[in-house]
Amino acid sequence: MAIIKNILSVIENNYPLKYSEKWDKSGLQVGDTSVGTKKILLALDPSVEALDYAIQTNTKLIITHHPIALKPIFPIDTTTYLGNIIKKAIINDITIYSAHTNFDSVEPTVSDALLKKLEFKYTEKSFLENTQEDNIGFGRIIKLKKEMTCSDILNAVKQKTFAKYLRFVGDIDRVIEQIAIMGGSGASFIEDAYNKGAELYITGDIKYHDARLAEQLGMSVIDLGHFYSEKHSLNTLRELLSTNFREIFIDIFNKEDDPFILWR
Numbered sequence: 001m002a003i004i005k006n007i008l009s010v011i012e013n014n015y016p017l018k019y020s021e022k023w024d025k026s027g028l029q030v031g032d033t034s035v036g037t038k039k040i041l042l043a044l045d046p047s048v049e050a051l052d053y054a055i056q057t058n059t060k061l062i063i064t065h066h067p068i069a070l071k072p073i074f075p076i077d078t079t080t081y082l083g084n085i086i087k088k089a090i091i092n093d094i095t096i097y098s099a100h101t102n103f104d105s106v107e108p109t110v111s112d113a114l115l116k117k118l119e120f121k122y123t124e125k126s127f128l129e130n131t132q133e134d135n136i137g138f139g140r141i142i143k144l145k146k147e148m149t150c151s152d153i154l155n156a157v158k159q160k161t162f163a164k165y166l167r168f169v170g171d172i173d174r175v176i177e178q179i180a181i182m183g184g185s186g187a188s189f190i191e192d193a194y195n196k197g198a199e200l201y202i203t204g205d206i207k208y209h210d211a212r213l214a215e216q217l218g219m220s221v222i223d224l225g226h227f228y229s230e231k232h233s234l235n236t237l238r239e240l241l242s243t244n245f246r247e248i249f250i251d252i253f254n255k256e257d258d259p260f261i262l263w264r
């Protein structure tokens with residue numbers, strides 16, 4: 001058994017909260033950090049389903065990527081979805097903690113986890129956007145060891161991430177040497193990717209006008225979706241925690257899925 005406060009200290013030592021975006025709500029969401037736990041559940045979202053699983057497995061700590069909410073919740077109406085999450089956590093003595101944009105920006109980042117999952121062979125790697133500190137920044141840009149067509153990259157992305165579908169902007173036969181990668185919602189970095197020489201950008205949550213901008217810039221885009229571009233980062237947290245707490249059972253909640261389906 002380990003004290004929850006000590007577990008969270010390891011997270012925050014590696015992913016300091018000071019690197020969270022100002023609008024973000026990373027950190028403790030709800031719970032008592034002075035108690036102990038024998039199990040940790042890792043999940044992308046703090047959902048009712050994840051909480052129910054934690055209750056069934058007697059797990060007292062859930063660590064998620066996304067916070068319960070990004071805006072203040074008041075009043076806390078326990079009949080609502082978010083209010084019910086808070087109520088269930090408190091009644092069952094479950095602590096929920098989130099590592100969000102600090103995990104997006106501190107190495108190894110969510111984008112590093114996606115890059116690792118894709119298994120592209122490359123000769124150069126750099127941040128898509130970074131601060132003056134060496135290991136702080138968003139996204140990645142890589143120079144492939146061997147050029148690939150967009151078609152080959154699309155097939156590789158779908159196969160490696162197990163995504164049910166992909167959306168694509170550009171010429172499917174185009175030959176690519178430099179790729180930008182951003183886990184999560186990366187539409188706001190399209191011009192950054194272009195200005196840094198990326199010919200293809202892999203990210204999630206691309207909207208119509210984002211796609212048009214990419215077209216105008218002559219840059220190809222693969223929209224992997226928010227879920228599949230971030231889900232694999234939970235393995236990074238498991239590796240970190242298992243190294244520091246060998247006596248703790250660390251589980252990944254595999255019952256969550258992309259909320260979108262492709263209607264044919």
